[in-house]
Amino acid sequence: MSIVTVQLGQCGNQIGHEVFNAICSDVHGTHGLCSKKENESYHDACKERFFSEEKSGVPVARAVLVDMEPKVISQALSIAARSGYWKYDDRSHFCQKQGSGNNWANGYSVHGPKHKDIIMNLVQKEAEKCDRLSGFFTIMSMAGGTGSGLGAFVTQCLKDAFPASFILNHVIWPYGTGEVIVQNYNSVLTLSHLYHSSDALLVHENDVIHKICAQLMNIKQISFRDVNQVIAHQLGSVFQPIYTAEGALHYSRSPLGDLMETLVPHPEFKMLGLRNIPQMPESSLAYSSFSWPGLIKHLRQMLIANATMEEGIDWQVRPPRPGSSIPSKHSTSKLLHFNTSIANLVILRGKDMHSADLGLFCFCCRKFPRSSTIYIMANPPGCF
Known part of the structure:
Protein backbone atom coordinates (compact mmCIF):
# COMPACT_ATOMS: atom_id res chain seq x y z
CA MET A 1 0.00 0.00 0.00
CA VAL A 264 -1.37 3.13 19.48
CA PRO A 265 -3.46 0.67 21.51
CA HIS A 266 -5.49 3.56 22.91
CA PRO A 267 -6.39 6.76 21.00
CA GLU A 268 -5.35 8.99 23.90
CA PHE A 269 -1.73 7.76 23.80
CA LYS A 270 -0.42 8.70 20.39
CA MET A 271 3.02 10.27 21.02
CA LEU A 272 5.73 8.13 19.40
CA GLY A 273 9.49 8.30 19.89
CA LEU A 274 12.30 6.64 17.93
CA ARG A 275 15.70 5.16 18.80
CA ASN A 276 18.22 3.89 16.25
CA ILE A 277 21.43 1.93 16.87
CA PRO A 278 24.19 1.74 15.85
CA GLN A 279 24.49 5.38 14.82
CA MET A 280 27.91 6.36 13.49
CA PRO A 281 29.62 7.89 10.43
CA GLU A 282 30.02 5.62 7.42
CA SER A 283 33.80 6.05 7.57
CA SER A 284 33.82 4.25 10.93
CA LEU A 285 31.66 1.28 9.93
CA ALA A 286 34.52 -0.57 8.26
CA TYR A 287 36.43 -0.58 11.57
CA SER A 288 33.48 -1.64 13.73
CA SER A 289 31.88 -4.97 14.41
CA PHE A 290 28.46 -5.64 15.88
CA SER A 291 26.67 -8.65 17.28
CA TRP A 292 22.95 -9.02 17.83
CA PRO A 293 23.31 -9.87 21.56
CA GLY A 294 25.36 -6.71 22.13
CA LEU A 295 22.99 -4.47 20.18
CA ILE A 296 19.93 -5.90 21.88
CA LYS A 297 21.50 -5.49 25.32
CA HIS A 298 22.23 -1.82 24.65
CA LEU A 299 18.82 -1.24 23.12
CA ARG A 300 17.04 -2.77 26.10
CA GLN A 301 18.98 -0.56 28.50
CA MET A 302 18.04 2.48 26.41
CA LEU A 303 14.42 1.51 26.93
CA ILE A 304 14.85 0.95 30.68
CA ALA A 305 16.87 4.14 31.31
CA ASN A 306 14.87 6.22 28.80
CA ALA A 307 18.12 7.11 27.03
CA THR A 308 17.88 9.09 23.80
CA MET A 309 21.04 7.65 22.27
CA GLU A 310 23.45 4.77 22.69
CA GLU A 311 26.27 6.76 24.27
CA GLY A 312 26.05 7.62 27.96
CA ILE A 313 23.37 5.08 28.94
CA ASP A 314 22.78 4.89 32.69
CA TRP A 315 23.47 1.22 33.42
CA GLN A 316 22.55 1.68 37.10
CA VAL A 317 18.85 1.80 36.29
CA ARG A 318 17.29 -1.65 36.61
CA PRO A 319 13.83 -2.98 35.83
CA PRO A 320 11.77 -4.16 38.80
CA ARG A 321 11.40 -7.80 39.59
CA PRO A 322 7.95 -9.31 39.06
CA GLY A 323 5.70 -8.35 41.97
CA SER A 324 8.00 -5.66 43.32
CA SER A 325 6.72 -2.13 43.93
CA ILE A 326 7.98 1.03 42.25
CA PRO A 327 10.23 3.03 44.63
CA SER A 328 8.84 6.21 46.11
CA LYS A 329 10.39 9.62 45.54
CA HIS A 330 12.17 9.28 48.90
CA SER A 331 13.73 5.95 47.98
CA THR A 332 17.48 5.69 47.40
CA SER A 333 16.91 3.40 44.42
CA LYS A 334 17.09 4.68 40.87
CA LEU A 335 13.67 5.68 39.54
CA LEU A 336 12.46 3.34 36.79
CA HIS A 337 11.83 5.20 33.55
CA PHE A 338 10.94 2.34 31.24
CA ASN A 339 7.29 2.39 32.36
CA THR A 340 6.73 5.63 30.41
CA SER A 341 5.66 3.67 27.32
CA ILE A 342 2.67 1.44 26.80
CA ALA A 343 3.84 -0.21 23.57
CA ASN A 344 7.15 -0.84 21.84
CA LEU A 345 8.15 -2.12 18.42
CA VAL A 346 11.59 -3.52 17.58
CA ILE A 347 12.60 -3.60 13.91
CA LEU A 348 15.73 -5.56 13.01
CA ARG A 349 17.55 -4.97 9.75
CA GLY A 350 20.73 -6.75 8.79
CA LYS A 351 22.44 -10.07 8.35
CA ASP A 352 21.29 -13.08 10.41
CA MET A 353 18.49 -11.03 11.98
CA HIS A 354 16.38 -14.18 12.42
CA SER A 355 18.96 -15.52 14.87
CA ALA A 356 18.51 -12.55 17.22
CA ASP A 357 16.98 -13.41 20.59
CA LEU A 358 14.47 -10.77 21.70
CA GLY A 359 13.63 -12.50 24.95
CA LEU A 360 15.13 -9.60 26.90
CA PHE A 361 12.24 -7.40 25.76
CA CYS A 362 9.62 -9.74 27.20
CA PHE A 363 8.74 -7.86 30.37
CA CYS A 364 5.46 -6.31 31.42
CA CYS A 365 4.76 -2.60 31.08
CA ARG A 366 4.03 -0.97 34.42
CA LYS A 367 1.77 1.86 35.55
CA PHE A 368 1.69 5.50 34.46
CA PRO A 369 1.79 5.10 30.66
CA ARG A 370 2.62 8.25 28.74
CA SER A 371 3.84 7.46 25.24
CA SER A 372 4.95 4.79 22.81
CA THR A 373 8.40 4.20 21.42
CA ILE A 374 9.73 2.78 18.17
CA TYR A 375 13.13 1.13 18.48
CA ILE A 376 15.11 0.61 15.27
CA MET A 377 18.23 -1.52 15.23
CA ALA A 378 21.30 -2.55 13.27
CA ASN A 379 21.56 -0.82 9.94
CA PRO A 380 24.38 -2.20 7.77
CA PRO A 381 26.36 0.18 5.51
CA GLY A 382 24.34 1.44 2.57
CA CYS A 383 20.92 0.20 3.65
CA PHE A 384 18.35 0.45 6.41
Whole structure:
Protein backbone atom coordinates (compact mmCIF):
# COMPACT_ATOMS: atom_id res chain seq x y z
CA MET A 1 0.00 0.00 0.00
CA SER A 2 1.14 3.54 -0.74
CA ILE A 3 1.90 6.49 1.53
CA VAL A 4 1.29 10.07 0.41
CA THR A 5 3.77 12.44 2.05
CA VAL A 6 2.72 16.03 2.72
CA GLN A 7 5.72 18.32 3.25
CA LEU A 8 4.78 21.51 5.08
CA GLY A 9 6.91 24.61 5.57
CA GLN A 10 10.65 25.06 5.15
CA CYS A 11 11.63 22.37 7.65
CA GLY A 12 9.09 19.85 6.36
CA ASN A 13 10.22 20.26 2.75
CA GLN A 14 13.91 20.00 3.58
CA ILE A 15 13.44 16.85 5.68
CA GLY A 16 11.04 15.33 3.13
CA HIS A 17 13.62 15.78 0.38
CA GLU A 18 16.27 14.02 2.49
CA VAL A 19 13.84 11.19 3.29
CA PHE A 20 13.17 10.46 -0.39
CA ASN A 21 16.91 10.75 -1.09
CA ALA A 22 17.69 8.18 1.58
CA ILE A 23 14.97 5.81 0.43
CA CYS A 24 16.02 6.06 -3.21
CA SER A 25 19.66 5.42 -2.27
CA ASP A 26 18.57 2.32 -0.39
CA VAL A 27 16.52 1.06 -3.35
CA HIS A 28 19.41 1.50 -5.78
CA GLY A 29 22.03 0.10 -3.42
CA THR A 30 23.40 -3.44 -3.65
CA HIS A 31 23.24 -4.96 -0.18
CA GLY A 32 24.35 -8.53 -0.67
CA LEU A 33 22.25 -9.58 2.33
CA CYS A 34 19.61 -11.59 0.46
CA SER A 35 18.88 -13.37 -2.79
CA LYS A 36 18.15 -11.60 -6.06
CA LYS A 37 14.47 -12.56 -5.87
CA GLU A 38 14.14 -11.21 -2.34
CA ASN A 39 15.96 -8.02 -3.31
CA GLU A 40 13.60 -7.45 -6.24
CA SER A 41 10.59 -8.04 -4.00
CA TYR A 42 11.98 -5.52 -1.50
CA HIS A 43 12.53 -2.91 -4.22
CA ASP A 44 9.04 -3.41 -5.67
CA ALA A 45 7.42 -3.02 -2.25
CA CYS A 46 9.43 0.14 -1.59
CA LYS A 47 8.60 1.74 -4.94
CA GLU A 48 4.90 0.98 -4.55
CA ARG A 49 4.99 2.60 -1.12
CA PHE A 50 6.80 5.84 -1.93
CA PHE A 51 6.98 6.35 -5.71
CA SER A 52 4.83 6.25 -8.81
CA GLU A 53 6.34 5.37 -12.19
CA GLU A 54 6.51 7.79 -15.10
CA LYS A 55 6.99 7.05 -18.80
CA SER A 56 10.58 8.29 -18.58
CA GLY A 57 11.30 5.53 -16.06
CA VAL A 58 12.30 7.96 -13.30
CA PRO A 59 10.32 7.31 -10.09
CA VAL A 60 8.11 10.20 -8.98
CA ALA A 61 7.73 10.77 -5.25
CA ARG A 62 4.20 10.43 -3.87
CA ALA A 63 4.40 13.83 -2.21
CA VAL A 64 2.72 17.21 -2.01
CA LEU A 65 4.97 20.17 -1.20
CA VAL A 66 3.45 23.18 0.56
CA ASP A 67 5.13 26.37 1.72
CA MET A 68 4.21 30.04 1.78
CA GLU A 69 7.60 30.98 0.30
CA PRO A 70 8.92 29.54 -3.01
CA LYS A 71 12.67 29.25 -2.32
CA VAL A 72 12.85 25.90 -0.51
CA ILE A 73 10.32 24.20 -2.81
CA SER A 74 12.19 25.39 -5.91
CA GLN A 75 15.45 24.01 -4.51
CA ALA A 76 13.87 20.66 -3.64
CA LEU A 77 12.32 20.26 -7.11
CA SER A 78 15.56 21.20 -8.86
CA ILE A 79 17.92 19.03 -6.79
CA ALA A 80 15.66 15.99 -7.02
CA ALA A 81 15.31 16.33 -10.80
CA ARG A 82 19.08 16.69 -11.26
CA SER A 83 19.78 13.52 -9.29
CA GLY A 84 18.44 11.36 -12.12
CA TYR A 85 17.26 8.71 -9.63
CA TRP A 86 13.92 10.25 -8.62
CA LYS A 87 11.98 13.49 -8.84
CA TYR A 88 8.92 15.34 -7.60
CA ASP A 89 5.84 15.88 -9.73
CA ASP A 90 6.11 19.45 -11.03
CA ARG A 91 2.36 19.91 -10.49
CA SER A 92 2.22 18.65 -6.89
CA HIS A 93 3.40 21.72 -5.05
CA PHE A 94 1.93 24.98 -3.81
CA CYS A 95 3.71 28.12 -2.65
CA GLN A 96 3.14 31.84 -2.22
CA LYS A 97 5.42 34.85 -1.97
CA GLN A 98 4.55 35.76 1.61
CA GLY A 99 5.39 33.56 4.59
CA SER A 100 3.59 33.18 7.91
CA GLY A 101 6.09 35.25 9.90
CA ASN A 102 6.48 32.54 12.59
CA ASN A 103 2.87 33.28 13.52
CA TRP A 104 0.84 30.13 14.19
CA ALA A 105 -2.48 31.95 13.84
CA ASN A 106 -1.42 33.38 10.49
CA GLY A 107 -0.78 29.87 9.16
CA TYR A 108 -3.87 28.30 10.71
CA SER A 109 -6.48 31.04 10.39
CA VAL A 110 -5.28 32.98 7.31
CA HIS A 111 -3.25 30.85 4.89
CA GLY A 112 -5.12 27.66 5.74
CA PRO A 113 -8.70 28.69 4.89
CA LYS A 114 -7.52 30.90 2.02
CA HIS A 115 -5.65 28.13 0.19
CA LYS A 116 -7.56 25.09 1.45
CA ASP A 117 -9.16 24.15 -1.88
CA ILE A 118 -5.91 24.31 -3.86
CA ILE A 119 -3.92 22.28 -1.33
CA MET A 120 -6.59 19.63 -0.87
CA ASN A 121 -7.02 19.29 -4.65
CA LEU A 122 -3.29 18.53 -4.91
CA VAL A 123 -3.60 15.94 -2.14
CA GLN A 124 -6.68 14.41 -3.77
CA LYS A 125 -4.89 14.03 -7.12
CA GLU A 126 -1.90 12.39 -5.43
CA ALA A 127 -4.16 10.01 -3.49
CA GLU A 128 -5.98 9.03 -6.69
CA LYS A 129 -2.68 7.88 -8.21
CA CYS A 130 -2.43 5.18 -5.52
CA ASP A 131 -3.91 1.76 -6.25
CA ARG A 132 -4.09 1.17 -2.50
CA LEU A 133 -3.75 4.07 -0.08
CA SER A 134 -2.37 3.32 3.39
CA GLY A 135 -2.60 6.91 4.58
CA PHE A 136 -0.80 10.23 4.89
CA PHE A 137 2.56 11.09 6.38
CA THR A 138 2.96 14.80 7.12
CA ILE A 139 6.32 16.40 7.95
CA MET A 140 6.35 19.71 9.78
CA SER A 141 8.15 21.84 12.35
CA MET A 142 6.44 23.15 15.46
CA ALA A 143 8.54 26.31 15.89
CA GLY A 144 7.56 28.40 12.86
CA GLY A 145 4.24 29.55 11.46
CA THR A 146 3.62 27.67 8.21
CA GLY A 147 4.69 24.20 9.32
CA SER A 148 2.88 24.44 12.65
CA GLY A 149 -0.18 26.57 11.90
CA LEU A 150 -0.87 25.54 8.31
CA GLY A 151 0.24 21.99 9.16
CA ALA A 152 -2.37 21.71 11.90
CA PHE A 153 -5.04 23.08 9.55
CA VAL A 154 -4.12 20.71 6.70
CA THR A 155 -4.09 17.72 9.06
CA GLN A 156 -7.61 18.59 10.16
CA CYS A 157 -8.69 18.84 6.50
CA LEU A 158 -7.10 15.46 5.73
CA LYS A 159 -9.06 13.87 8.57
CA ASP A 160 -12.30 15.33 7.24
CA ALA A 161 -11.64 14.42 3.60
CA PHE A 162 -10.14 10.94 4.21
CA PRO A 163 -11.76 9.63 7.42
CA ALA A 164 -10.85 6.00 6.63
CA SER A 165 -7.12 6.71 6.02
CA PHE A 166 -4.40 6.85 8.65
CA ILE A 167 -2.60 10.12 9.38
CA LEU A 168 0.86 10.08 10.96
CA ASN A 169 2.34 13.50 11.74
CA HIS A 170 6.10 13.77 11.96
CA VAL A 171 6.83 16.86 14.08
CA ILE A 172 10.16 18.51 14.85
CA TRP A 173 10.47 19.69 18.44
CA PRO A 174 12.38 23.02 18.55
CA TYR A 175 15.73 23.59 20.23
CA GLY A 176 15.46 24.29 23.94
CA THR A 177 17.65 27.38 23.56
CA GLY A 178 15.09 28.83 21.16
CA GLU A 179 14.69 29.13 17.40
CA VAL A 180 12.00 31.81 17.36
CA ILE A 181 10.69 33.84 20.27
CA VAL A 182 7.13 32.46 20.02
CA GLN A 183 8.10 28.81 19.54
CA ASN A 184 6.55 27.74 22.86
CA TYR A 185 3.15 29.11 21.88
CA ASN A 186 3.40 27.64 18.38
CA SER A 187 4.32 24.23 19.76
CA VAL A 188 1.52 24.09 22.34
CA LEU A 189 -1.11 25.18 19.81
CA THR A 190 0.16 22.67 17.24
CA LEU A 191 0.12 19.74 19.66
CA SER A 192 -3.33 20.70 20.92
CA HIS A 193 -4.85 20.62 17.44
CA LEU A 194 -2.91 17.62 16.14
CA TYR A 195 -3.98 15.52 19.11
CA HIS A 196 -7.58 15.80 17.94
CA SER A 197 -7.03 15.13 14.23
CA SER A 198 -3.93 12.91 13.95
CA ASP A 199 -3.77 9.16 14.55
CA ALA A 200 -0.20 9.36 15.86
CA LEU A 201 2.59 11.90 16.28
CA LEU A 202 6.19 10.85 15.70
CA VAL A 203 8.41 13.36 17.50
CA HIS A 204 12.04 14.22 16.76
CA GLU A 205 13.78 16.63 19.12
CA ASN A 206 16.32 18.99 17.55
CA ASP A 207 18.49 18.93 20.69
CA VAL A 208 18.73 15.12 20.62
CA ILE A 209 19.53 14.94 16.90
CA HIS A 210 22.11 17.71 17.32
CA LYS A 211 23.76 15.70 20.09
CA ILE A 212 23.83 12.60 17.85
CA CYS A 213 25.54 14.63 15.12
CA ALA A 214 28.14 15.95 17.55
CA GLN A 215 28.88 12.90 19.72
CA LEU A 216 28.12 9.93 17.49
CA MET A 217 28.59 11.23 13.95
CA ASN A 218 31.64 13.34 14.90
CA ILE A 219 30.49 16.34 12.85
CA LYS A 220 32.39 19.49 13.83
CA GLN A 221 30.33 22.17 12.09
CA ILE A 222 26.75 20.90 12.31
CA SER A 223 24.36 22.21 9.67
CA PHE A 224 20.60 21.79 9.31
CA ARG A 225 21.29 19.36 6.47
CA ASP A 226 23.35 17.15 8.80
CA VAL A 227 20.46 17.12 11.27
CA ASN A 228 17.96 16.41 8.49
CA GLN A 229 20.02 13.50 7.12
CA VAL A 230 20.10 11.80 10.52
CA ILE A 231 16.33 12.23 10.82
CA ALA A 232 15.85 10.92 7.27
CA HIS A 233 17.95 7.83 8.01
CA GLN A 234 15.88 7.05 11.08
CA LEU A 235 12.59 7.58 9.25
CA GLY A 236 13.75 5.32 6.43
CA SER A 237 14.51 2.66 9.00
CA VAL A 238 10.88 2.78 10.08
CA PHE A 239 9.09 3.04 6.77
CA GLN A 240 11.12 0.84 4.47
CA PRO A 241 9.44 -2.57 3.86
CA ILE A 242 9.77 -5.21 6.58
CA TYR A 243 8.91 -8.91 6.64
CA THR A 244 5.70 -9.91 8.32
CA ALA A 245 5.45 -12.94 10.57
CA GLU A 246 4.53 -15.00 7.51
CA GLY A 247 8.18 -15.10 6.47
CA ALA A 248 10.24 -14.47 3.36
CA LEU A 249 8.80 -12.39 0.51
CA HIS A 250 5.75 -11.43 2.59
CA TYR A 251 6.20 -7.73 3.23
CA SER A 252 3.90 -5.62 5.32
CA ARG A 253 1.35 -4.07 2.97
CA SER A 254 -0.09 -1.41 5.27
CA PRO A 255 2.88 0.31 6.94
CA LEU A 256 0.89 3.01 8.73
CA GLY A 257 -1.79 0.54 9.76
CA ASP A 258 0.81 -1.79 11.26
CA LEU A 259 2.38 1.05 13.24
CA MET A 260 -0.99 2.18 14.58
CA GLU A 261 -2.02 -1.35 15.51
CA THR A 262 1.21 -1.97 17.39
CA LEU A 263 1.97 1.40 18.95
CA VAL A 264 -1.37 3.13 19.48
CA PRO A 265 -3.46 0.67 21.51
CA HIS A 266 -5.49 3.56 22.91
CA PRO A 267 -6.39 6.76 21.00
CA GLU A 268 -5.35 8.99 23.90
CA PHE A 269 -1.73 7.76 23.80
CA LYS A 270 -0.42 8.70 20.39
CA MET A 271 3.02 10.27 21.02
CA LEU A 272 5.73 8.13 19.40
CA GLY A 273 9.49 8.30 19.89
CA LEU A 274 12.30 6.64 17.93
CA ARG A 275 15.70 5.16 18.80
CA ASN A 276 18.22 3.89 16.25
CA ILE A 277 21.43 1.93 16.87
CA PRO A 278 24.19 1.74 15.85
CA GLN A 279 24.49 5.38 14.82
CA MET A 280 27.91 6.36 13.49
CA PRO A 281 29.62 7.89 10.43
CA GLU A 282 30.02 5.62 7.42
CA SER A 283 33.80 6.05 7.57
CA SER A 284 33.82 4.25 10.93
CA LEU A 285 31.66 1.28 9.93
CA ALA A 286 34.52 -0.57 8.26
CA TYR A 287 36.43 -0.58 11.57
CA SER A 288 33.48 -1.64 13.73
CA SER A 289 31.88 -4.97 14.41
CA PHE A 290 28.46 -5.64 15.88
CA SER A 291 26.67 -8.65 17.28
CA TRP A 292 22.95 -9.02 17.83
CA PRO A 293 23.31 -9.87 21.56
CA GLY A 294 25.36 -6.71 22.13
CA LEU A 295 22.99 -4.47 20.18
CA ILE A 296 19.93 -5.90 21.88
CA LYS A 297 21.50 -5.49 25.32
CA HIS A 298 22.23 -1.82 24.65
CA LEU A 299 18.82 -1.24 23.12
CA ARG A 300 17.04 -2.77 26.10
CA GLN A 301 18.98 -0.56 28.50
CA MET A 302 18.04 2.48 26.41
CA LEU A 303 14.42 1.51 26.93
CA ILE A 304 14.85 0.95 30.68
CA ALA A 305 16.87 4.14 31.31
CA ASN A 306 14.87 6.22 28.80
CA ALA A 307 18.12 7.11 27.03
CA THR A 308 17.88 9.09 23.80
CA MET A 309 21.04 7.65 22.27
CA GLU A 310 23.45 4.77 22.69
CA GLU A 311 26.27 6.76 24.27
CA GLY A 312 26.05 7.62 27.96
CA ILE A 313 23.37 5.08 28.94
CA ASP A 314 22.78 4.89 32.69
CA TRP A 315 23.47 1.22 33.42
CA GLN A 316 22.55 1.68 37.10
CA VAL A 317 18.85 1.80 36.29
CA ARG A 318 17.29 -1.65 36.61
CA PRO A 319 13.83 -2.98 35.83
CA PRO A 320 11.77 -4.16 38.80
CA ARG A 321 11.40 -7.80 39.59
CA PRO A 322 7.95 -9.31 39.06
CA GLY A 323 5.70 -8.35 41.97
CA SER A 324 8.00 -5.66 43.32
CA SER A 325 6.72 -2.13 43.93
CA ILE A 326 7.98 1.03 42.25
CA PRO A 327 10.23 3.03 44.63
CA SER A 328 8.84 6.21 46.11
CA LYS A 329 10.39 9.62 45.54
CA HIS A 330 12.17 9.28 48.90
CA SER A 331 13.73 5.95 47.98
CA THR A 332 17.48 5.69 47.40
CA SER A 333 16.91 3.40 44.42
CA LYS A 334 17.09 4.68 40.87
CA LEU A 335 13.67 5.68 39.54
CA LEU A 336 12.46 3.34 36.79
CA HIS A 337 11.83 5.20 33.55
CA PHE A 338 10.94 2.34 31.24
CA ASN A 339 7.29 2.39 32.36
CA THR A 340 6.73 5.63 30.41
CA SER A 341 5.66 3.67 27.32
CA ILE A 342 2.67 1.44 26.80
CA ALA A 343 3.84 -0.21 23.57
CA ASN A 344 7.15 -0.84 21.84
CA LEU A 345 8.15 -2.12 18.42
CA VAL A 346 11.59 -3.52 17.58
CA ILE A 347 12.60 -3.60 13.91
CA LEU A 348 15.73 -5.56 13.01
CA ARG A 349 17.55 -4.97 9.75
CA GLY A 350 20.73 -6.75 8.79
CA LYS A 351 22.44 -10.07 8.35
CA ASP A 352 21.29 -13.08 10.41
CA MET A 353 18.49 -11.03 11.98
CA HIS A 354 16.38 -14.18 12.42
CA SER A 355 18.96 -15.52 14.87
CA ALA A 356 18.51 -12.55 17.22
CA ASP A 357 16.98 -13.41 20.59
CA LEU A 358 14.47 -10.77 21.70
CA GLY A 359 13.63 -12.50 24.95
CA LEU A 360 15.13 -9.60 26.90
CA PHE A 361 12.24 -7.40 25.76
CA CYS A 362 9.62 -9.74 27.20
CA PHE A 363 8.74 -7.86 30.37
CA CYS A 364 5.46 -6.31 31.42
CA CYS A 365 4.76 -2.60 31.08
CA ARG A 366 4.03 -0.97 34.42
CA LYS A 367 1.77 1.86 35.55
CA PHE A 368 1.69 5.50 34.46
CA PRO A 369 1.79 5.10 30.66
CA ARG A 370 2.62 8.25 28.74
CA SER A 371 3.84 7.46 25.24
CA SER A 372 4.95 4.79 22.81
CA THR A 373 8.40 4.20 21.42
CA ILE A 374 9.73 2.78 18.17
CA TYR A 375 13.13 1.13 18.48
CA ILE A 376 15.11 0.61 15.27
CA MET A 377 18.23 -1.52 15.23
CA ALA A 378 21.30 -2.55 13.27
CA ASN A 379 21.56 -0.82 9.94
CA PRO A 380 24.38 -2.20 7.77
CA PRO A 381 26.36 0.18 5.51
CA GLY A 382 24.34 1.44 2.57
CA CYS A 383 20.92 0.20 3.65
CA PHE A 384 18.35 0.45 6.41
